[in-house]
Amino acid sequence: MPVTLEDIAEVSGYSRSTVSRVINGEPGVSHRARQKITDVVEQLNYHPNQAARGLAAGQMNNIGLIIPETVSFIFNDPYFQFLSLGVSQTSNEQDFSVMLWLSDPDLERKSINKFLNNGLVDGFIIASMLMGDPIIEALKSTPRPFVLVGRQPALPDASVVDCDNVQGAYAATQHLLKTGRKRIATITGSEGMQSGINRIEGYQKALQDWGLTVNHALIAKGDYTEGSGYFGMFQLLPEKPDAVFIASDNMAHGAYRALKEVGIRVPDDIAIVGFDDIPSADQMTPSLTTMRQPIRKMGNLAAEILINKINYPDTDSQRIILNPELVVRQSCGSSALAGSITLR
Amino acid sequence: MPVTLEDIAEVSGYSRSTVSRVINGEPGVSHRARQKITDVVEQLNYHPNQAARGLAAGQMNNIGLIIPETVSFIFNDPYFQFLSLGVSQTSNEQDFSVMLWLSDPDLERKSINKFLNNGLVDGFIIASMLMGDPIIEALKSTPRPFVLVGRQPALPDASVVDCDNVQGAYAATQHLLKTGRKRIATITGSEGMQSGINRIEGYQKALQDWGLTVNHALIAKGDYTEGSGYFGMFQLLPEKPDAVFIASDNMAHGAYRALKEVGIRVPDDIAIVGFDDIPSADQMTPSLTTMRQPIRKMGNLAAEILINKINYPDTDSQRIILNPELVVRQSCGSSALAGSITLR
DNA sequence: CTGAAAGCGCTTACAG
DNA sequence: CTGAAAGCGCTTACAG
Numbered sequence A, B: 001m002p003v004t005l006e007d008i009a010e011v012s013g014y015s016r017s018t019v020s021r022v023i024n025g026e027p028g029v030s031h032r033a034r035q036k037i038t039d040v041v042e043q044l045n046y047h048p049n050q051a052a053r054g055l056a057a058g059q060m061n062n063i064g065l066i067i068p069e070t071v072s073f074i075f076n077d078p079y080f081q082f083l084s085l086g087v088s089q090t091s092n093e094q095d096f097s098v099m100l101w102l103s104d105p106d107l108e109r110k111s112i113n114k115f116l117n118n119g120l121v122d123g124f125i126i127a128s129m130l131m132g133d134p135i136i137e138a139l140k141s142t143p144r145p146f147v148l149v150g151r152q153p154a155l156p157d158a159s160v161v162d163c164d165n166v167q168g169a170y171a172a173t174q175h176l177l178k179t180g181r182k183r184i185a186t187i188t189g190s191e192g193m194q195s196g197i198n199r200i201e202g203y204q205k206a207l208q209d210w211g212l213t214v215n216h217a218l219i220a221k222g223d224y225t226e227g228s229g230y231f232g233m234f235q236l237l238p239e240k241p242d243a244v245f246i247a248s249d250n251m252a253h254g255a256y257r258a259l260k261e262v263g264i265r266v267p268d269d270i271a272i273v274g275f276d277d278i279p280s281a282d283q284m285t286p287s288l289t290t291m292r293q294p295i296r297k298m299g300n301l302a303a304e305i306l307i308n309k310i311n312y313p314d315t316d317s318q319r320i321i322l323n324p325e326l327v328v329r330q331s332c333g334s335s336a337l338a339g340s341i342t343l344r
Numbered sequence C, D: 001c002t003g004a005a006a007g008c009g010c011t012t013a014c015a016g
Helices: A005-012 A016-023 A031-044 A050-057 A069-074 A079-093 A108-117 A134-140 A165-178 A194-209 A226-239 A249-262 A279-283 A295-311 B005-012 B016-023 B031-044 B050-057 B069-074 B079-093 B108-117 B134-140 B165-178 B194-209 B226-239 B249-262 B279-283 B295-311
Strands: A062-067 A097-102 A123-126 A146-149 A159-163 A184-187 A243-246 A271-276 A289-292 A319-322 A325-327 B062-067 B097-102 B123-127 B146-149 B159-163 B184-187 B243-246 B271-276 B289-292 B319-322 B325-327
Touching: A005 A016, A005 A031, A016 A031, A050 B050, A062 A079, A062 A108, A062 A295, A079 A097, A079 A295, A079 B079, A079 B097, A097 A108, A097 B079, A108 A134, A123 A134, A123 A295, A146 A295, A159 A165, A159 A295, A165 A184, A165 A194, A165 A243, A165 A271, A165 A289, A165 A325, A184 A194, A184 A226, A226 A243, A226 A249, A226 B279, A243 A249, A249 A271, A249 A279, A249 B279, A279 B226, A279 B249, A295 A319, B005 B016, B005 B031, B016 B031, B062 B079, B062 B108, B062 B295, B079 B097, B079 B123, B079 B295, B097 B108, B108 B134, B123 B134, B123 B295, B146 B295, B159 B165, B159 B295, B165 B184, B165 B194, B165 B243, B165 B271, B165 B289, B165 B325, B184 B194, B184 B226, B226 B243, B226 B249, B243 B249, B249 B271, B249 B279, B295 B319
Parallel strands: A062 A097, A062 A123, A123 A146, A146 A159, A159 A319, A184 A243, A243 A271, A271 A289, B062 B097, B062 B123, B123 B146, B146 B159, B159 B319, B184 B243, B243 B271, B271 B289
Antiparallel strands: A097 B097, A289 A325, B289 B325
């Protein structure tokens, strides 16, 4: 019972072909016809049926946003949200809709293939996944274009939007070195994720370039969760570090919690730099110095690249690597703002 | 070039009708035919085209998840994420996909109508919105079913999944009363949202039932943001409350921040109860006593009700109101766990 | 500039 | 139990 193209044709007195042209803003229609049809469309509140349109045109104007389970659980930070916002925003601007696929542990295998092949979606954006995620295999056999957010060694030729995690970790560590810290520890991100590995790499590189050797006792393994930041800090404490580069703000929360319990002061006794710049970073006490990762912008770019690839299939795959930005606050002890804040 | 029904028909030697029946698990097909067709489907890795299916059947098996802009920005808490997870989970179980619509300030009006009427989506779930949101008007004229997460006075007959905010605020406040607190203040949620209003109501009701009169100097207006919790607490301090019911955990973070700055101890000097039970509530120092709102479950239920309504349009609209649950931790001073934790 | 017709990949009575 | 045929609401050559 919704209004169809045919209804518009009938009421306006033009053929379906002409109506279709007007709807799609194609040239080669008389002003008179365009006017009349536009009026009728307005008047009858007509909205084209996207399923029919997609079937006929062979393109649905839908983007699939794939969020692997692991990611959505680990990042209880606004990662997911900001990414969705970015993807959604750009997609809407270009008249695309977005379909969401959050992986379910059990159905994963079956369900992802269905999502990739049900013809509803013209291309995909995949939020950073674990290395070895079964989704990778499914992706390898899709004929449809996709863009990864966060690079994936198993898919070296894919289009990617990422931030330069090596450079970011390098800059964070170097900032600590420049402010005079000597024993710089780190709590790492998940070893199962590319970003985790890259952030360790940047940390080590910065130390080496500064002429220091990497001390493995100063490296605590984390997995991006708050809890791993908490335990990681306790693991490091006996080594008496005077600074810690923590591979995510979320873990920094945990580390703060540990430091409070033992009464160690930030930044006086120990300087902290995080990674991500989640909203709460600014409200921690002391406020957290961190590397800002432009997640929303990464979502925008991923959508842009993907839609371009959908519209022009011959486009080469693209890799866009953004630089994270150092946001200096109080926790590193180098800010003008930095008073001497004691944690308890 | 993807495999079609016709391909399966040809290879298997049966007609499209029979193949269609097998695909859809309909009865009245010989075992022999079913077997053969299933094999071919498997072998050719066939996935039905959902657009074609939807067009023919008049149902797309898609759910639209609408997240108003305001909500996605205010709740930088995992609200959005957990809700999506719940909706997504239940939808997938029932063979539905979910389309995401995050409102964009500019395009809102135009874009929402398109989303509601493009024929891609059989029904909608709307995450709690502001009162007076333009989406409400659009919703009033949809022929398609929808379910609200969070009730909406302007849509009194709609299906709703909500938690009982009045009861929750009541229980939170009463808990403080029972533990002996006398001057109980509150920092309210957004006045523009039903939940905000209901939580004030529950707070007031609890005081009255306890024989106390409501003192407006003990009510600070918040809007669910961390910052409003921070300023709200400063506003309350001169009134010397011995307890505060804070209408969201996010605001409780802000309130903690304020209390640290002035050196007031929780729970010794002041008891705090929050609302939501976001993941970080457990990791605050002291850990936050709060009312747990089962957001993910609300997402599950919303999807369940909606899909049922899509499949059986004659179903009456349903209202499911869940009870939030008191989670006692340290900040209220009544837990066995509660040591005497001093904030600084 | 406009229209008649075929076709996108399915489902669904209808006949047998 | 199986198949031929119409139809879902569009787009897109093709002809004029």
